[in-house]
Amino acid sequence: MKTLTIAIVAIVLVLAAISVWYLMQMSNPTTPTGTEQGLSEEEENRILSEFNNTLINEDSGVEIGEII
Protein backbone atom coordinates (compact mmCIF):
# COMPACT_ATOMS: atom_id res chain seq x y z
CA MET A 1 0.00 0.00 0.00
CA LYS A 2 2.75 2.40 1.08
CA THR A 3 4.84 1.48 -1.95
CA LEU A 4 1.90 2.13 -4.27
CA THR A 5 1.33 5.59 -2.76
CA ILE A 6 5.01 6.51 -3.11
CA ALA A 7 5.02 5.29 -6.72
CA ILE A 8 1.92 7.33 -7.62
CA VAL A 9 3.29 10.47 -5.93
CA ALA A 10 6.60 10.03 -7.79
CA ILE A 11 4.80 9.66 -11.14
CA VAL A 12 2.71 12.76 -10.42
CA LEU A 13 5.80 14.78 -9.52
CA VAL A 14 7.61 13.73 -12.69
CA LEU A 15 4.56 14.55 -14.81
CA ALA A 16 4.17 17.89 -13.06
CA ALA A 17 7.82 18.73 -13.75
CA ILE A 18 7.37 17.80 -17.44
CA SER A 19 4.25 19.96 -17.67
CA VAL A 20 5.97 22.96 -16.06
CA TRP A 21 8.88 22.63 -18.51
CA TYR A 22 6.42 22.37 -21.40
CA LEU A 23 4.55 25.47 -20.24
CA MET A 24 7.80 27.42 -19.99
CA GLN A 25 8.67 26.41 -23.54
CA MET A 26 5.22 27.49 -24.75
CA SER A 27 5.42 30.89 -23.10
CA ASN A 28 8.86 31.55 -24.61
CA PRO A 29 8.69 30.32 -28.20
CA THR A 30 11.56 32.50 -29.41
CA THR A 31 14.13 30.76 -27.23
CA PRO A 32 16.75 29.62 -29.69
CA THR A 33 17.24 25.90 -29.80
CA GLY A 34 20.82 25.93 -31.05
CA THR A 35 22.49 28.92 -29.43
CA GLU A 36 25.89 27.99 -30.72
CA GLN A 37 24.82 27.85 -34.37
CA GLY A 38 24.47 30.85 -36.68
CA LEU A 39 21.33 31.67 -38.66
CA SER A 40 20.76 30.10 -42.06
CA GLU A 41 21.78 32.14 -45.11
CA GLU A 42 18.13 32.31 -46.13
CA GLU A 43 17.13 33.77 -42.76
CA GLU A 44 19.99 36.29 -42.87
CA ASN A 45 18.97 37.40 -46.36
CA ARG A 46 15.35 37.78 -45.27
CA ILE A 47 16.33 39.97 -42.30
CA LEU A 48 18.70 42.07 -44.39
CA SER A 49 16.19 42.53 -47.19
CA GLU A 50 13.50 43.55 -44.67
CA PHE A 51 15.92 46.10 -43.24
CA ASN A 52 16.74 47.42 -46.73
CA ASN A 53 13.04 47.92 -47.39
CA THR A 54 12.84 50.28 -44.43
CA LEU A 55 15.47 52.60 -45.92
CA ILE A 56 14.16 55.42 -48.12
CA ASN A 57 15.29 55.89 -51.69
CA GLU A 58 16.13 59.50 -52.54
CA ASP A 59 14.16 59.21 -55.79
CA SER A 60 11.03 57.95 -54.06
CA GLY A 61 7.86 59.99 -53.62
CA VAL A 62 4.27 59.71 -52.41
CA GLU A 63 2.06 58.85 -55.39
CA ILE A 64 -1.27 60.64 -55.68
CA GLY A 65 -1.84 59.98 -59.38
CA GLU A 66 -1.38 62.09 -62.49
CA ILE A 67 -3.38 65.30 -62.78
CA ILE A 68 -3.85 64.72 -66.52
Added chain:
Amino acid sequence: MKKCRVLAVFPLALLILLALLPMAFAEENSTPADTTPEIKDQNPETGEPIVDTTTETEIATMYNGIGAKVRLLQLEKSILGAILRGEKVIEFIKENYAEEDTNGLEAIIAELKLLKEEVAAVQPKANDENTVKQFVDLKNDARSLVKQFRETAKEILKDTNKSELAKKFKEIDWSDYNKLQEQIVSLIREYNAQRLEEFFSKLEAKRSELIEKVRNGEMKMNEVTQEIRKMMAGIAPLQRKKGFLGLNEMNARQRVFQHASVLATKEKFLERRIERLNGRLERVREKAMELRIDANRLRNWIQERISNPKARPFRPGVVRGTIGSGMR
Protein backbone atom coordinates in the same frame (compact mmCIF):
# COMPACT_ATOMS: atom_id res chain seq x y z
CA MET B 1 -9.25 0.07 -0.14
CA LYS B 2 -11.41 3.23 -0.33
CA LYS B 3 -8.37 5.33 0.63
CA CYS B 4 -6.36 3.65 -2.10
CA ARG B 5 -9.02 4.52 -4.72
CA VAL B 6 -9.03 8.18 -3.63
CA LEU B 7 -5.25 8.23 -3.86
CA ALA B 8 -5.40 6.84 -7.39
CA VAL B 9 -8.11 9.25 -8.60
CA PHE B 10 -6.39 12.36 -7.24
CA PRO B 11 -3.20 12.07 -9.33
CA LEU B 12 -5.27 11.16 -12.37
CA ALA B 13 -7.34 14.32 -12.02
CA LEU B 14 -4.17 16.34 -11.50
CA LEU B 15 -2.66 14.75 -14.58
CA ILE B 16 -5.69 15.67 -16.73
CA LEU B 17 -5.59 19.21 -15.37
CA LEU B 18 -1.89 19.61 -16.17
CA ALA B 19 -2.39 18.17 -19.65
CA LEU B 20 -5.19 20.65 -20.35
CA LEU B 21 -3.29 23.70 -19.11
CA PRO B 22 -1.05 24.15 -22.19
CA MET B 23 -4.13 23.84 -24.40
CA ALA B 24 -5.79 26.60 -22.43
CA PHE B 25 -2.72 28.77 -22.95
CA ALA B 26 -2.63 28.07 -26.68
CA GLU B 27 -6.35 28.81 -26.93
CA GLU B 28 -5.84 32.17 -25.23
CA ASN B 29 -3.10 33.17 -27.66
CA SER B 30 -5.03 32.33 -30.79
CA THR B 31 -8.42 33.71 -29.77
CA PRO B 32 -9.67 35.82 -32.69
CA ALA B 33 -10.33 39.46 -31.92
CA ASP B 34 -14.13 39.35 -31.73
CA THR B 35 -14.27 42.92 -30.53
CA THR B 36 -12.59 44.36 -33.65
CA PRO B 37 -14.69 47.30 -34.85
CA GLU B 38 -16.01 47.40 -38.41
CA ILE B 39 -13.19 48.30 -40.78
CA LYS B 40 -13.56 49.80 -44.25
CA ASP B 41 -10.97 48.87 -46.87
CA GLN B 42 -11.99 51.11 -49.76
CA ASN B 43 -12.05 54.82 -50.29
CA PRO B 44 -15.63 55.48 -51.52
CA GLU B 45 -14.45 58.41 -53.66
CA THR B 46 -11.88 56.54 -55.71
CA GLY B 47 -12.93 52.92 -55.23
CA GLU B 48 -9.27 52.22 -54.40
CA PRO B 49 -7.90 50.68 -51.18
CA ILE B 50 -7.55 53.17 -48.31
CA VAL B 51 -4.10 51.71 -47.68
CA ASP B 52 -2.48 50.07 -50.70
CA THR B 53 0.84 48.17 -50.55
CA THR B 54 2.87 51.28 -51.43
CA THR B 55 1.22 53.25 -48.62
CA GLU B 56 1.94 50.36 -46.24
CA THR B 57 5.66 50.66 -47.07
CA GLU B 58 5.47 54.42 -46.56
CA ILE B 59 3.84 53.89 -43.16
CA ALA B 60 6.64 51.56 -41.98
CA THR B 61 9.19 54.38 -42.21
CA MET B 62 6.92 56.59 -40.08
CA TYR B 63 7.99 54.56 -37.03
CA ASN B 64 10.88 57.02 -37.01
CA GLY B 65 10.16 60.76 -36.51
CA ILE B 66 12.28 61.84 -39.48
CA GLY B 67 10.68 59.13 -41.62
CA ALA B 68 7.25 60.54 -40.73
CA LYS B 69 8.38 64.06 -41.65
CA VAL B 70 9.76 62.78 -44.98
CA ARG B 71 6.46 61.12 -45.92
CA LEU B 72 4.44 64.25 -45.12
CA LEU B 73 6.83 66.46 -47.10
CA GLN B 74 6.69 64.03 -50.03
CA LEU B 75 2.90 64.22 -49.93
CA GLU B 76 3.03 68.01 -49.81
CA LYS B 77 5.41 68.00 -52.78
CA SER B 78 3.11 65.74 -54.83
CA ILE B 79 0.12 67.98 -54.07
CA LEU B 80 2.13 71.06 -55.07
CA GLY B 81 3.10 69.35 -58.36
CA ALA B 82 -0.58 68.60 -59.04
CA ILE B 83 -1.56 72.22 -58.29
CA LEU B 84 1.11 73.64 -60.60
CA ARG B 85 0.18 71.34 -63.47
CA GLY B 86 -3.55 71.73 -62.80
CA GLU B 87 -3.34 75.51 -63.02
CA LYS B 88 -1.64 75.23 -66.40
CA VAL B 89 -4.32 72.80 -67.61
CA ILE B 90 -7.00 75.35 -66.66
CA GLU B 91 -5.09 78.12 -68.45
CA PHE B 92 -4.79 75.87 -71.51
CA ILE B 93 -8.54 75.16 -71.52
CA LYS B 94 -9.34 78.87 -71.19
CA GLU B 95 -7.04 79.67 -74.12
CA ASN B 96 -8.16 76.85 -76.40
CA TYR B 97 -11.67 75.88 -75.30
CA ALA B 98 -13.19 79.23 -74.35
CA GLU B 99 -16.73 77.82 -74.38
CA GLU B 100 -15.88 75.32 -71.62
CA ASP B 101 -16.70 76.06 -67.97
CA THR B 102 -13.60 75.71 -65.77
CA ASN B 103 -15.29 76.62 -62.48
CA GLY B 104 -15.33 73.01 -61.30
CA LEU B 105 -11.65 72.48 -62.07
CA GLU B 106 -10.78 75.74 -60.31
CA ALA B 107 -12.70 74.59 -57.23
CA ILE B 108 -10.67 71.35 -57.17
CA ILE B 109 -7.39 73.26 -57.39
CA ALA B 110 -8.53 75.60 -54.60
CA GLU B 111 -9.34 72.59 -52.42
CA LEU B 112 -5.95 71.05 -53.24
CA LYS B 113 -4.36 74.28 -51.96
CA LEU B 114 -6.29 73.99 -48.70
CA LEU B 115 -5.22 70.36 -48.49
CA LYS B 116 -1.56 71.29 -48.99
CA GLU B 117 -1.80 73.69 -46.04
CA GLU B 118 -3.34 70.93 -43.92
CA VAL B 119 -0.46 68.59 -44.77
CA ALA B 120 2.08 71.27 -43.89
CA ALA B 121 0.35 71.87 -40.54
CA VAL B 122 0.69 68.25 -39.35
CA GLN B 123 3.22 67.93 -36.51
CA PRO B 124 4.78 64.53 -37.13
CA LYS B 125 5.72 62.35 -34.17
CA ALA B 126 7.68 59.12 -34.12
CA ASN B 127 5.84 55.83 -33.58
CA ASP B 128 2.51 57.68 -33.58
CA GLU B 129 -0.66 56.15 -35.07
CA ASN B 130 -2.28 59.57 -35.13
CA THR B 131 0.39 60.98 -37.46
CA VAL B 132 -0.13 57.96 -39.75
CA LYS B 133 -3.91 58.47 -39.71
CA GLN B 134 -3.47 62.09 -40.81
CA PHE B 135 -1.02 61.08 -43.53
CA VAL B 136 -3.31 58.36 -44.93
CA ASP B 137 -6.44 60.56 -44.72
CA LEU B 138 -4.81 63.49 -46.50
CA LYS B 139 -3.21 61.24 -49.10
CA ASN B 140 -6.63 59.72 -49.83
CA ASP B 141 -8.10 63.22 -50.20
CA ALA B 142 -5.32 64.16 -52.61
CA ARG B 143 -5.85 61.02 -54.68
CA SER B 144 -9.61 61.68 -54.86
CA LEU B 145 -9.22 65.32 -55.92
CA VAL B 146 -6.55 64.52 -58.51
CA LYS B 147 -8.74 61.76 -59.94
CA GLN B 148 -11.77 64.07 -60.10
CA PHE B 149 -9.68 66.74 -61.85
CA ARG B 150 -8.17 64.24 -64.30
CA GLU B 151 -11.50 62.72 -65.31
CA THR B 152 -13.17 66.11 -65.78
CA ALA B 153 -10.24 67.61 -67.69
CA LYS B 154 -9.90 64.54 -69.91
CA GLU B 155 -13.48 64.97 -71.11
CA ILE B 156 -12.66 68.50 -72.22
CA LEU B 157 -9.23 67.70 -73.63
CA LYS B 158 -10.03 64.42 -75.36
CA ASP B 159 -9.10 65.79 -78.79
CA THR B 160 -5.99 67.63 -77.59
CA ASN B 161 -2.51 66.66 -78.65
CA LYS B 162 -0.50 65.88 -75.51
CA SER B 163 2.58 67.69 -76.82
CA GLU B 164 0.61 70.96 -76.87
CA LEU B 165 -0.12 70.54 -73.18
CA ALA B 166 3.50 69.55 -72.50
CA LYS B 167 4.58 72.89 -74.01
CA LYS B 168 2.28 74.64 -71.52
CA PHE B 169 3.86 72.70 -68.63
CA LYS B 170 7.27 74.09 -69.62
CA GLU B 171 6.06 77.50 -68.39
CA ILE B 172 5.73 76.20 -64.80
CA ASP B 173 7.91 77.81 -62.14
CA TRP B 174 9.21 74.82 -60.18
CA SER B 175 11.28 76.79 -57.61
CA ASP B 176 9.03 76.04 -54.58
CA TYR B 177 8.73 72.43 -55.66
CA ASN B 178 12.51 72.09 -55.97
CA LYS B 179 13.04 73.68 -52.55
CA LEU B 180 10.75 71.05 -51.03
CA GLN B 181 12.65 68.32 -52.85
CA GLU B 182 15.99 69.56 -51.47
CA GLN B 183 14.56 69.51 -47.95
CA ILE B 184 13.23 65.98 -48.51
CA VAL B 185 16.54 64.63 -49.83
CA SER B 186 18.45 66.02 -46.88
CA LEU B 187 15.97 64.44 -44.43
CA ILE B 188 16.08 61.11 -46.29
CA ARG B 189 19.88 61.06 -45.93
CA GLU B 190 19.59 61.77 -42.21
CA TYR B 191 16.91 59.07 -41.83
CA ASN B 192 18.99 56.43 -43.64
CA ALA B 193 22.09 57.40 -41.65
CA GLN B 194 20.17 56.97 -38.37
CA ARG B 195 18.84 53.57 -39.45
CA LEU B 196 22.38 52.45 -40.31
CA GLU B 197 23.65 53.70 -36.95
CA GLU B 198 21.03 51.52 -35.25
CA PHE B 199 21.98 48.60 -37.47
CA PHE B 200 25.70 48.83 -36.70
CA SER B 201 25.06 49.27 -33.00
CA LYS B 202 23.21 45.93 -33.05
CA LEU B 203 26.35 44.39 -34.51
CA GLU B 204 28.51 46.25 -31.99
CA ALA B 205 30.45 47.54 -34.99
CA LYS B 206 31.59 51.09 -35.69
CA ARG B 207 31.18 52.37 -39.20
CA SER B 208 31.10 56.11 -38.64
CA GLU B 209 32.83 56.83 -41.96
CA LEU B 210 30.21 54.95 -43.95
CA ILE B 211 27.39 56.58 -41.97
CA GLU B 212 28.83 60.04 -42.64
CA LYS B 213 29.01 59.25 -46.36
CA VAL B 214 25.31 58.37 -46.34
CA ARG B 215 24.52 61.51 -44.33
CA ASN B 216 26.40 63.69 -46.85
CA GLY B 217 24.89 61.96 -49.87
CA GLU B 218 28.24 60.59 -51.02
CA MET B 219 26.97 57.02 -50.96
CA LYS B 220 23.82 55.62 -52.55
CA MET B 221 21.72 53.02 -50.80
CA ASN B 222 22.57 50.18 -53.22
CA GLU B 223 26.28 50.79 -52.49
CA VAL B 224 25.51 50.68 -48.76
CA THR B 225 23.78 47.31 -49.15
CA GLN B 226 26.87 45.90 -50.88
CA GLU B 227 29.07 47.27 -48.09
CA ILE B 228 26.86 45.66 -45.46
CA ARG B 229 27.07 42.29 -47.21
CA LYS B 230 30.88 42.54 -47.41
CA MET B 231 31.10 43.54 -43.77
CA MET B 232 28.81 40.72 -42.57
CA ALA B 233 30.98 38.13 -44.32
CA GLY B 234 33.96 39.16 -42.17
CA ILE B 235 32.23 38.95 -38.79
CA ALA B 236 32.63 36.09 -36.28
CA PRO B 237 29.59 33.72 -36.36
CA LEU B 238 28.38 34.43 -32.82
CA GLN B 239 28.61 38.21 -33.16
CA ARG B 240 26.98 37.91 -36.56
CA LYS B 241 24.08 35.91 -35.16
CA LYS B 242 23.63 38.37 -32.31
CA GLY B 243 23.61 41.23 -34.79
CA PHE B 244 21.05 39.59 -37.06
CA LEU B 245 18.77 38.73 -34.15
CA GLY B 246 18.98 42.34 -32.97
CA LEU B 247 18.19 43.56 -36.47
CA ASN B 248 15.29 41.12 -36.69
CA GLU B 249 13.91 42.53 -33.44
CA MET B 250 14.26 46.07 -34.83
CA ASN B 251 12.39 45.04 -38.01
CA ALA B 252 9.70 43.31 -35.96
CA ARG B 253 9.01 46.43 -33.88
CA GLN B 254 8.55 48.43 -37.08
CA ARG B 255 6.32 45.70 -38.56
CA VAL B 256 4.08 45.69 -35.49
CA PHE B 257 3.76 49.48 -35.67
CA GLN B 258 2.98 49.29 -39.40
CA HIS B 259 0.29 46.64 -38.90
CA ALA B 260 -1.38 48.43 -35.98
CA SER B 261 -1.31 51.77 -37.83
CA VAL B 262 -2.86 50.31 -40.98
CA LEU B 263 -5.75 48.91 -38.93
CA ALA B 264 -6.15 52.19 -37.04
CA THR B 265 -6.36 54.23 -40.26
CA LYS B 266 -9.08 52.03 -41.74
CA GLU B 267 -11.17 52.30 -38.59
CA LYS B 268 -13.63 55.25 -38.68
CA PHE B 269 -12.13 56.43 -42.00
CA LEU B 270 -15.48 57.70 -43.29
CA GLU B 271 -16.32 59.57 -40.08
CA ARG B 272 -12.93 61.31 -40.16
CA ARG B 273 -13.50 62.25 -43.82
CA ILE B 274 -16.75 64.06 -43.01
CA GLU B 275 -15.14 65.83 -40.02
CA ARG B 276 -12.21 66.92 -42.20
CA LEU B 277 -14.39 68.22 -45.04
CA ASN B 278 -16.54 70.16 -42.55
CA GLY B 279 -13.39 71.70 -41.08
CA ARG B 280 -12.25 72.67 -44.58
CA LEU B 281 -15.64 74.18 -45.28
CA GLU B 282 -15.22 76.46 -42.27
CA ARG B 283 -11.87 77.70 -43.57
CA VAL B 284 -13.23 78.60 -47.02
CA ARG B 285 -14.53 82.08 -46.08
CA GLU B 286 -11.19 83.27 -44.69
CA LYS B 287 -9.20 81.62 -47.49
CA ALA B 288 -11.32 82.39 -50.57
CA MET B 289 -9.71 85.81 -51.17
CA GLU B 290 -6.22 84.36 -50.89
CA LEU B 291 -7.14 81.48 -53.22
CA ARG B 292 -8.73 83.92 -55.67
CA ILE B 293 -11.93 81.92 -55.88
CA ASP B 294 -15.56 82.70 -55.16
CA ALA B 295 -16.21 81.45 -51.58
CA ASN B 296 -19.70 80.17 -52.40
CA ARG B 297 -18.42 78.21 -55.38
CA LEU B 298 -15.83 76.45 -53.23
CA ARG B 299 -18.28 75.91 -50.36
CA ASN B 300 -20.80 74.33 -52.74
CA TRP B 301 -18.16 72.03 -54.15
CA ILE B 302 -17.02 70.81 -50.70
CA GLN B 303 -20.62 70.48 -49.50
CA GLU B 304 -21.37 68.37 -52.56
CA ARG B 305 -18.43 66.11 -51.73
CA ILE B 306 -19.71 65.70 -48.17
CA SER B 307 -23.13 64.53 -49.34
CA ASN B 308 -21.90 62.52 -52.31
CA PRO B 309 -18.45 60.88 -52.21
CA LYS B 310 -18.61 60.32 -55.97
CA ALA B 311 -19.37 63.98 -56.75
CA ARG B 312 -17.85 65.38 -59.92
CA PRO B 313 -17.55 69.05 -60.87
CA PHE B 314 -20.58 70.30 -62.76
CA ARG B 315 -20.08 71.25 -66.38
CA PRO B 316 -23.01 72.92 -68.14
CA GLY B 317 -24.43 70.83 -70.96
CA VAL B 318 -22.74 67.56 -69.87
CA VAL B 319 -25.11 64.76 -68.89
CA ARG B 320 -23.45 62.41 -66.39
CA GLY B 321 -26.25 60.02 -65.49
CA THR B 322 -26.19 59.18 -61.80
CA ILE B 323 -23.22 61.37 -60.94
CA GLY B 324 -24.67 64.33 -62.73
CA SER B 325 -25.21 66.62 -59.76
CA GLY B 326 -21.82 68.10 -58.74
CA MET B 327 -21.24 71.82 -58.44
CA ARG B 328 -23.95 74.37 -59.07
